[in-house]
Amino acid sequence: MASLRAAAQLRPMAARVLPRTVRTYATPSVKPFFTGEPERPHVKTAIPGPESQKAVAELDTVFDTRSLNMLANYQKSFGNYISDPDGNVLLDVYAQIASIPVGYSNPHLLKAARSEQMASAIVNRPALGNFPSHDWADIIKTGILKVAPKGLDQVFTAMAGSDANETAYKAAFMYRRQQERGGAHVEFSEEDIASSMLNQAPGAPQLSIMSFKTAFHGRLFGSLSTTRSKPIHKLDIPAFDWPQATFPLLKYPLEDHVEENRKAEDEALADVERIITTHHLPPCAVVVEPIQSEGGDNHASPAFFRGLRALTKKHNVLLIVDEVQTGVGATGKFWAHDHWNLETPPDMVTFSKKAQTAGYYFGNPELRPNKPYRQFNTWMGDPARAILFRAIIEEIERLDLVNNTAKVGNYLYGELERLAKQYPGEIQNLRGKGQGTFLAFDSNRRDEVLKKAKGVGINIGGSGERAVRLRPMLIFQEHHADILLEGLEKIFKS
Amino acid sequence: MASLRAAAQLRPMAARVLPRTVRTYATPSVKPFFTGEPERPHVKTAIPGPESQKAVAELDTVFDTRSLNMLANYQKSFGNYISDPDGNVLLDVYAQIASIPVGYSNPHLLKAARSEQMASAIVNRPALGNFPSHDWADIIKTGILKVAPKGLDQVFTAMAGSDANETAYKAAFMYRRQQERGGAHVEFSEEDIASSMLNQAPGAPQLSIMSFKTAFHGRLFGSLSTTRSKPIHKLDIPAFDWPQATFPLLKYPLEDHVEENRKAEDEALADVERIITTHHLPPCAVVVEPIQSEGGDNHASPAFFRGLRALTKKHNVLLIVDEVQTGVGATGKFWAHDHWNLETPPDMVTFSKKAQTAGYYFGNPELRPNKPYRQFNTWMGDPARAILFRAIIEEIERLDLVNNTAKVGNYLYGELERLAKQYPGEIQNLRGKGQGTFLAFDSNRRDEVLKKAKGVGINIGGSGERAVRLRPMLIFQEHHADILLEGLEKIFKS
Numbered sequence: 001m002a003s004l005r006a007a008a009q010l011r012p013m014a015a016r017v018l019p020r021t022v023r024t025y026a027t028p029s030v031k032p033f034f035t036g037e038p039e040r041p042h043v044k045t046a047i048p049g050p051e052s053q054k055a056v057a058e059l060d061t062v063f064d065t066r067s068l069n070m071l072a073n074y075q076k077s078f079g080n081y082i083s084d085p086d087g088n089v090l091l092d093v094y095a096q097i098a099s100i101p102v103g104y105s106n107p108h109l110l111k112a113a114r115s116e117q118m119a120s121a122i123v124n125r126p127a128l129g130n131f132p133s134h135d136w137a138d139i140i141k142t143g144i145l146k147v148a149p150k151g152l153d154q155v156f157t158a159m160a161g162s163d164a165n166e167t168a169y170k171a172a173f174m175y176r177r178q179q180e181r182g183g184a185h186v187e188f189s190e191e192d193i194a195s196s197m198l199n200q201a202p203g204a205p206q207l208s209i210m211s212f213k214t215a216f217h218g219r220l221f222g223s224l225s226t227t228r229s230k231p232i233h234k235l236d237i238p239a240f241d242w243p244q245a246t247f248p249l250l251k252y253p254l255e256d257h258v259e260e261n262r263k264a265e266d267e268a269l270a271d272v273e274r275i276i277t278t279h280h281l282p283p284c285a286v287v288v289e290p291i292q293s294e295g296g297d298n299h300a301s302p303a304f305f306r307g308l309r310a311l312t313k314k315h316n317v318l319l320i321v322d323e324v325q326t327g328v329g330a331t332g333k334f335w336a337h338d339h340w341n342l343e344t345p346p347d348m349v350t351f352s353k354k355a356q357t358a359g360y361y362f363g364n365p366e367l368r369p370n371k372p373y374r375q376f377n378t379w380m381g382d383p384a385r386a387i388l389f390r391a392i393i394e395e396i397e398r399l400d401l402v403n404n405t406a407k408v409g410n411y412l413y414g415e416l417e418r419l420a421k422q423y424p425g426e427i428q429n430l431r432g433k434g435q436g437t438f439l440a441f442d443s444n445r446r447d448e449v450l451k452k453a454k455g456v457g458i459n460i461g462g463s464g465e466r467a468v469r470l471r472p473m474l475i476f477q478e479h480h481a482d483i484l485l486e487g488l489e490k491i492f493k494s
Numbered sequence: 495m496a497s498l499r500a501a502a503q504l505r506p507m508a509a510r511v512l513p514r515t516v517r518t519y520a521t522p523s524v525k526p527f528f529t530g531e532p533e534r535p536h537v538k539t540a541i542p543g544p545e546s547q548k549a550v551a552e553l554d555t556v557f558d559t560r561s562l563n564m565l566a567n568y569q570k571s572f573g574n575y576i577s578d579p580d581g582n583v584l585l586d587v588y589a590q591i592a593s594i595p596v597g598y599s600n601p602h603l604l605k606a607a608r609s610e611q612m613a614s615a616i617v618n619r620p621a622l623g624n625f626p627s628h629d630w631a632d633i634i635k636t637g638i639l640k641v642a643p644k645g646l647d648q649v650f651t652a653m654a655g656s657d658a659n660e661t662a663y664k665a666a667f668m669y670r671r672q673q674e675r676g677g678a679h680v681e682f683s684e685e686d687i688a689s690s691m692l693n694q695a696p697g698a699p700q701l702s703i704m705s706f707k708t709a710f711h712g713r714l715f716g717s718l719s720t721t722r723s724k725p726i727h728k729l730d731i732p733a734f735d736w737p738q739a740t741f742p743l744l745k746y747p748l749e750d751h752v753e754e755n756r757k758a759e760d761e762a763l764a765d766v767e768r769i770i771t772t773h774h775l776p777p778c779a780v781v782v783e784p785i786q787s788e789g790g791d792n793h794a795s796p797a798f799f800r801g802l803r804a805l806t807k808k809h810n811v812l813l814i815v816d817e818v819q820t821g822v823g824a825t826g827k828f829w830a831h832d833h834w835n836l837e838t839p840p841d842m843v844t845f846s847k848k849a850q851t852a853g854y855y856f857g858n859p860e861l862r863p864n865k866p867y868r869q870f871n872t873w874m875g876d877p878a879r880a881i882l883f884r885a886i887i888e889e890i891e892r893l894d895l896v897n898n899t900a901k902v903g904n905y906l907y908g909e910l911e912r913l914a915k916q917y918p919g920e921i922q923n924l925r926g927k928g929q930g931t932f933l934a935f936d937s938n939r940r941d942e943v944l945k946k947a948k949g950v951g952i953n954i955g956g957s958g959e960r961a962v963r964l965r966p967m968l969i970f971q972e973h974h975a976d977i978l979l980e981g982l983e984k985i986f987k988s
Contacts, residue, residue, distance in 0.1 A: 051628075052628075055628055055631060058631045059626065059630060059631040062631065062634060062635065062639055062647065062648055062649065063626070063630070063631070063634065063648070063649065064623070064648075064650070064862050064866070064869070065626075066865075066866035067623045067624060067866040067867050067870055068623070068624065068625075068626065069624040069625055070624075070625060071625070071626060071627070071628055072620065072625045072626070072627055072628065073627065073628045074614050074615075074618035074620065074627050075610070075611075075614045075618075077618060082625070084628075085628040096619065096620055096621040096624075096625060096872070097621045097624065097872045099619065099621060099872060099873075100618070100619075104617075104618050105614065105617060105618060106617060109616075109617040110613055110614075110617055113612070113613040113616040113617050114608065114613050116569070117569075118607070118616070119604055119607040119608050120568050120569045120599065121568075122603075122607040122612070122616075122878065122882060123598075123599060123600060123603040123604055123607050123882070124568035124571060124594070124598050124599060125590065125593065125594075125850060126566065126568065126590055127590040127591045127593060129558075129561045129562070130561060130562065130563040130564075130590075130591065131562075131563055131564060131565070131566045131576070131590060132553065132557070132559075132562065132565060132566070133565070133566055133567065133568050134545075134546075134549055134565055134566065134567045134578075134579040136553060136557070137549060137552045137553040137556065137557070140556060140557065141556065145556055153556065154556055154557070154558075155556065155557065156558070159653040159654055159657070160653055160657075160871065160872065160873055161871075161872065162657065162714075162871065163653070163654075163656065163657065163714055166714045166715060169715075170713075170731055173730050173731055173732065174729075174730045174731075176730075177729075177730040178730075188725070188729055192725075192729060192730075193725045193729065196725050196728040196729045196730075196731075196733075197722060197725055197728060199719055199728075199733035199734065199735055199736060200733075200735070203725070203728065203729055203730070204728065204730075204731060204732055204733035205730060205731075205732055206732070207732060208732070218871070219664075219870070219871050220656075220657055220660045220714050220715065220716060221660060221663075221714065221715040221716030221717075221719070221734070222714060222715030222716070223715075225693055225715070228691060231682070231686075231687045231690050231691055231697070232865065232867050232868060233867075234690040234691060234693075234697065234698065235668075235671075235682055235686060235687065235690045235697055235868070236667050236668045236670075236671040236672075236686075236690075236697070236698075236699060236868075237664055237667055237668075237690075237698060237699075238667065238698055238699055238700070238701060238702070238734060238775075239690075239693035239694075239698035240693065240715070240732060240734075241693055241694070242693060281732075352872075353872065356619060368558050371560075371726065372558070372560030372561040373561050373726050373727075374726060374729070374730075375558070376561055376713070377654065377655075377656065377712070377713050378590070378591045378593060378654070378655065378846075378847065379593075379654055384616065384878070388616060388617070
């Protein structure tokens with residue numbers, strides 16, 4: 001912030017955002033990625049303003065709006081800025097719950113969206129497993145598979161994070177049962193076949209997927225059984241009696257709690273091993289987020305994840321890495337698990353959100369079920385979205401956005417660290433060092449901070465019970481970080 | 495067929511489809527909906543031909559192709575005709591597993607796909623529950639909700655049939671538990687909250703969704719627990735111990751088995767009541783397809799469904815009608831359950847496939863959970879697909895396609911009935927009278943029929959163990975029916 005403030009002193013004041021509040025912004029020291037992006041937020045009305053209120057009231061008659069955060073006009077949103085029907089323009093560091101990768105109305109993506117290949121993909125949506133298009137191999141090879149995690153060269157495409165995880169779980173169950181039977185060539189027994197139709201073992205096996213406390217993996221019945229984020233996600237929904245292991249909740253700053261944190265991670269790994277060896281429904285896979293996101297932005301060290309990989313290998317349990325929120329560049333690596341330096345890759349990696357399509361990667365050919373139609377559904381994803389992901393990857397490469405995010409993340413982390421010293425009640429447990437812009441901190445008055453942020457021109461989200469989570473897009477630059485930092489300071493001062 | 499053959503005699507032969515096979519086609523007696531649609535299939539090579547084989551081999555290295563039926567070139571597909579990379583052009587009466595509503599490369603849909611509203615929707619995909627677009631109310635009111643089943647005026651949008659059903663199930667569980675608690679205003683107990691996080695009752699309740707034998711409702715963990723179609727769909731996947739009721743497997747022709755069929759339906763209803771009142775996991779909802787599709791095209795009478803509605807009302811169990819495959823016009827009504835003349839509407843109706851988007855309709859405001867974020871996920875559907883559904887509805891209205899399908903279906907049914915008399919081993923248990931083009935019949939050599947159909951220029955699918963299912967698009971006309979009938983006869987003769 002020092003450099004920012006020094007620069008600001010040299011320039012005249014730049015904008016009036018709130019009545020009676022003069023704010024200054026840095027001039028970009030690095031070239032903006034896009035011409036035509038707003039230079040700063042512009043807050044004209046209380047949010048929601050009168051136009052938004054009218055539209056929300058109309059929408060509420062037919063669609064549940066109680067979780068509505070703000071109404072947006074996306075045709076008028078550009079780059080890092082989201083616009084609303086009242087003409088308010090906010091810097092968006094929430095980005096549709098971490099889902100917008102390269103900016104609103106990104107020109108390169110719009111070009112892909114306007115292509116004839118896209119028009120045909122939208123109108124002629126195939127049942128991919130039965131009738132893929134002649135260019136499907138090309139679309140996934142130049143897109144989805146071009147960024148496949150190391151060691152994983154195959155993909156099963158899906159629709160969103162929940163079913164990406166659930167199809168990965170299904171693959172894990174089929175793989176385990178195939179091993180128990182003695183291999184892919186061994187036929188199902190009559191008992192397997194008959195009992196499966198009755199939802200009973202052995203056909204519907206007494207096996208489980210293990211996840212971690214405070215994890216989030218989706219909200220359909222199987223994925224929700226592995227989700228342990230908040231009661232509001234789970235209440236009243238039947239669940240499988242699957243096990244949860246302790247996640248090592250680290251203490252910050254990390255350098256002051258090295259021993260304690262190592263002990264917490266060792267204990268968590270011991271808990272994993274205990275469950276694998278003793279749970280009444282043996283886990284055939286462990287699913288884990290590189291950074292627990294909905295559950296409050298909980299991090300663990302690369303050593304912990306290497307230990308988890310070793311344990312799963314030792315006990316013949318598959319490791320599924322859920323990169324739905326962490327994947328596609330935000331942590332300063334394309335995949336967050338790239339930070340771990342694993343000796344052997346995860347067995348499956350799931351993706352969605354910033355990929356704008358979904359699915360899971362795998363490498364082991366035995367994870368293809370032994371017969372067709374075992375892993376199948378009508379659409380199996382959406383080629384239109386796969387075409388878009390390809391354009392996203394092109395844009396990431398063109399603008400070197402993974403490195404950008406690593407660099408800007410380091411800058412932002414450093415400035416937040418400084419701010420934390422100034423406002424110790426407002427920024428606690430700052431986390432995400434070296435993890436790009438995938439940063440978070442706890443705040444004593446989190447909900448108030450999130451709410452007030454709109455007034456200073458920033459759209460920002462929370463996670464868990466008291467974390468402010470930063471999920472800017474990959475096109476977030478230092479001058480955007482400066483606007484965010486100034487906005488936060490304004491709130492902290494208020 | 496008599497009129498068809500008489501007409502054919504007056505005209506010269508029209509096409510050579512297979513070597514040494516002369517075939518004749520009727521001239522359309524009704525104006526074709528689209529100019530530029532092929533007049534007939536064109537089979538140039540064995541299918542798959544050399545180009546397709548090459549492309550499939552390439553695709554197989556990265557994507558499971560064992561369920562592949564044929565590779566398609568959708569840019570070259572038009573109307574009722576699907577093209578492949580070898581230049582083969584087939585009449586498609588399978589339509590991406592009943593999912594293409596108004597023809598490949600439909601001009602009106604392409605116009606919507608090329609619109610700026612669509613481009614923005616593709617590129618700026620919102621987290622709908624938090625940040626809907628300013629035009630979302632308009633998009634759903636002029637689209638999805640314009641065709642809402644009678645009595646149902648609200649919608650929860652989803653991605654595909656499986657999650658449409660699962661979110662409907664979740665709504666049912668929350669509704670039931672809310673009743674048990676004493677109303678929406680009663681807070682969750684500490685025990686509810688704590689146990690839900692442990693996947694245990696009462697927070698994760700010991701309740702169930704009841705479905706029917708041979709039903710299909712999807713393949714994720716909750717929906718698969720209600721699916722009872724085939725072992726290959728269920729083997730090795732853990733399932734909830736939810737109950738299945740007998741579905742009345744009717745005997746054909748219906749007019750010769752009136753008493754027997756009534757008895758079968760009465761027994762099935764008795765089974766439903768027995769399960770509702772005795773199952774150890776009480777059902778809070780019954781889910782049913784108007785016509786069991788994947789399970790073999792099993793029909794029941796409107797009286798049966800009225801009985802089911804009465805029973806569910808009597809026992810305070812919700813009725814969820816799964817119109818994923820039957821919905822959007824194919825049965826000669828917009829929704830298949832319109833055939834039933836229910837006194838009170840179903841509680842929820844799920845949709846996907848021909849809607850090209852997915853979700854569930856409901857009317858009772860108490861089916862909105864008592865708090866926000868209980869029914870929620872990042873994307874909650876896809877506005878791009880909702881815009882497309884609106885265009886589909888416009889096209890259905892413009893061309894009066896529901897009535898077209900009723901009319902053509904009657905014609906096709908009559909001709910199939912005649913064919914059945916000529917080839918009694920080939921067409922058995924013809925079903926779907928009065929149900930538009932949603933027709934099916936059993937065949938002694940079903941798999942052979944499906945396979946040979948490509949050689950005579952027809953892409954056709956099966957369901958269950960031995961049914962040939964017809965799932966033409968809504969733009970299927972009498973002259974297309976004639977081509978289908980001739981093709982079938984050619985196969986039967988071979």
